Amino acid sequence: MLRDTWxxxxxxxxxxxxxxxxxAIGVMQPVLYLVLFGPLMERIVTSTPGFPPGSSWxxxxxxxxxxxALFSATTxxxxxxxxxxxxxxxxxxxxxxxxVALLLGKVLMNGLTTVAQAIIITILAFxxxxxSAPVGGILLTLLIVAMLSVTLASASYAVALTLRNEQxxxxxxxxxxxxxxxxxxxxxxxxxxxxxxxxxAISRINPFTHIVDAGRAGFRGDFxxxxxxxxxxxxxxxMSLCVFWGARTFRRENA
Amino acid sequence: MGVFLIKARGLQRxxxxxxxxxxxxxxxxxxxxxxxxxxxxxxxxxxxxxxLRMLTTLLTPTxxxxxxxxxxxRADPVGVRGRIGYVAQGGGTxxxxxxxxxxxxxxxxxxxxxxxxIARGRELTEQLDLSGLDQRLTKTLSGGQRRRLDIALGLxxxxxxxxxxxPTTGLDPQSRANLWEHIRTLRSExxxxxxxxxxxxxxxxxxxxxxxxxxxxxxxxxxxxDALKARVSGDSVVLGVDDDVTTRAAEIVxxxxxxxxxxxxxxxxxxxxxxxxxxxxxxxxxxxxENLTMQSMQVQRPTLDDxxxxxxxxxxRDSGSGGDADSADEAAADDGERNEVPTHAA
Numbered sequence: 001m002l003r004d005t006w007x008x009x010x011x012x013x014x015x016x017x018x019x020x021x022x023x024a025i026g027v028m029q030p031v032l033y034l035v036l037f038g039p040l041m042e043r044i045v046t047s048t049p050g051f052p053p054g055s056s057w058x059x060x061x062x063x064x065x066x067x068x069a070l071f072s073a074t075t076x077x078x079x080x081x082x083x084x085x086x087x088x089x090x091x092x093x094x095x096x097x098x099x100v101a102l103l104l105g106k107v108l109m110n111g112l113t114t115v116a117q118a119i120i121i122t123i124l125a126f127x128x129x130x131x132s133a134p135v136g137g138i139l140l141t142l143l144i145v146a147m148l149s150v151t152l153a154s155a156s157y158a159v160a161l162t163l164r165n166e167q168x169x170x171x172x173x174x175x176x177x178x179x180x181x182x183x184x185x186x187x188x189x190x191x192x193x194x195x196x197x198x199x200x201a202i203s204r205i206n207p208f209t210h211i212v213d214a215g216r217a218g219f220r221g222d223f224x225x226x227x228x229x230x231x232x233x234x235x236x237x238x239m240s241l242c243v244f245w246g247a248r249t250f251r252r253e254n255a
Numbered sequence: 256m257g258v259f260l261i262k263a264r265g266l267q268r269x270x271x272x273x274x275x276x277x278x279x280x281x282x283x284x285x286x287x288x289x290x291x292x293x294x295x296x297x298x299x300x301x302x303x304x305x306x307l308r309m310l311t312t313l314l315t316p317t318x319x320x321x322x323x324x325x326x327x328x329r330a331d332p333v334g335v336r337g338r339i340g341y342v343a344q345g346g347g348t349x350x351x352x353x354x355x356x357x358x359x360x361x362x363x364x365x366x367x368x369x370x371x372x373i374a375r376g377r378e379l380t381e382q383l384d385l386s387g388l389d390q391r392l393t394k395t396l397s398g399g400q401r402r403r404l405d406i407a408l409g410l411x412x413x414x415x416x417x418x419x420x421x422p423t424t425g426l427d428p429q430s431r432a433n434l435w436e437h438i439r440t441l442r443s444e445x446x447x448x449x450x451x452x453x454x455x456x457x458x459x460x461x462x463x464x465x466x467x468x469x470x471x472x473x474x475x476x477x478x479x480x481d482a483l484k485a486r487v488s489g490d491s492v493v494l495g496v497d498d499d500v501t502t503r504a505a506e507i508v509x510x511x512x513x514x515x516x517x518x519x520x521x522x523x524x525x526x527x528x529x530x531x532x533x534x535x536x537x538x539x540x541x542x543x544x545e546n547l548t549m550q551s552m553q554v555q556r557p558t559l560d561d562x563x564x565x566x567x568x569x570x571x572r573d574s575g576s577g578g579d580a581d582s583a584d585e586a587a588a589d590d591g592e593r594n595e596v597p598t599h600a601a
Contacts, residue, residue: 007363015351091347095364096337
């Protein structure tokens with residue numbers, strides 16, 4: 001299985017490196033947020049009570065990285081739909097290769113891609129905007145982002161394989177991800193000091209809020225149990241569920 | 256016959272979607288011996304592809320059992336996969352992948368080492384006239400080249416049994432003739448056993464030792480192309496004569512031994528006779544003796560289309576092209592289970 005996973009991983013890596021423009025396009029959006037939205041935050045954070053501790057850049061940068069993971073990993077299913085259309089999926093499925101490997105090779109590549117993009121964004125925030133964050137914390141956040149990417153890509157592949165429709169897929173992904181994104185407080189953290197009670201309550205139910213919180217804690221160097229525990233548990237549980245879901249879908253006879 | 260590479264009994268597949276069930280394949284028995292080239296002939300939606308997908312482990316049968324390449328389809332699908340090759344109807348290469356990459360990946364997924372996969376790939380690209388295309392992206396290949404690459408991928412692990420789903424659909428006539436040559440060579444030079452589906456009569460006729468005719472999910476006939484054609488009683492003959500002597504001409508034809516299904520239209524006499532080629536000279540002499548002139552004559556050997564017509568009462572060409580109820584049913588039934596991805600990108 002490891003060997004098959006590696007072969008699939010390498011195939012996707014080769015394809016990505018053949019068109020590295022996709023990597024750059026993926027980075028563009030968070031970069032625009034940094035440049036065009038970040039400076040606004042700087043003022044707002046200092047003059048508004050209720051923000052979590054840390055400078056505006058330590059609040060915004062990890063959130064943008066997580067947003068990137070949300071966007072790129074959830075749309076991973078698109079490439080699978082193309083593979084289905086081209087018959088690639090079927091061709092791989094008649095080989096004795098492990099079905100789980102066909103999934104893992106792809107999601108690991110998604111994880112690595114997101115981490116690479118996240119590093120670019122972090123470096124930019126560090127060089128241009130004077131972000132200051134501990135290396136250990138940044139690494140922790142990168143790990144969170146990688147796991148999140150694997151989680152969401154698995155789910156995305158499972159949905160794509162089940163739906164098998166290139167029109168319905170983006171519509172579904174958008175309608176699910178939009179509220180998730182807003183409710184996870186990525187641009188403006190949803191805290192008790194800023195949000196009305198009902199909004200705060202809903203945002204706490206959203207698992208991704210806790211993951212964003214953990215990512216922010218990493219960037220400000222807060223390794224306390226209080227800051228990381230909920231997020232890590234949520235992430236590990238979500239990842240297990242989604243990878244299991246994806247693997248089961250890949251194993252299913254018609255997949 | 257020797258060893259059977261396919262032995263299927265009562266293979267059945269039912270699709271259920273939106274409360275509707277469709278029996279795409281209603282229990283078929285298939286025996287294919289080592290070294291045979293067997294064709295699975297039927298109109299679109301007859302259940303060819305569904306049967307093939309079951310035999311290649313892509314679809315679990317609703318009922319029935321099969322031994323494929325010596326392994327049990329249900330108990331050991333992985334064992335079956337390792338021993339068969341499958342060339343799908345629409346191909347299976349990524350457009351942005353290089354030819355060499357796809358070949359190596361395929362070989363390694365079948366368990367070959369890197370060097371072995373590359374060496375075997377080189378051997379196959381040479382055999383299939385794909386030399387020199389290694390570094391090309393598959394999207395830049397011609398239709399015929401891409402189909403030959405699909406075949407190379409299906410043969411990378413030197414399987415003894417290879418399945419082809421509609422191997423020449425969408426190819427131009429030259430590429431089709433060329434592909435037929437390659438398929439024949441596979442059998443004659445490498446002893447590969449082949450099972451292919453087609454809705455082209457010419458293809459089944461030109462390639463196959465034996466044909467299974469499937470219609471509405473059931474095998475309705477089986478035999479060599481000649482044996483199947485012999486089921487249609489004789490050659491069809493059409494004579495052209497002057498309008499005013501049609502009746503007289505028909506009387507003469509009626510006297511020919513074995514002539515039957517005699518019909519006339521002004522200036523035309525049609526009939527069937529066991530051997531058209533030997534019946535005609537005698538007929539010409541009889542016409543001469545009566546001072547009648549024959550304007551034209553046509554003798555047609557029975558085709559598999561005639562066979563299909565005799566067996567099902569429908570023409571294969573009509574039922575194949577008309578988007579008939581069968582294929583609509585199968586497509587609808589497929590919806591829930593394996594929705595076709597639209598061919599245009601979103």
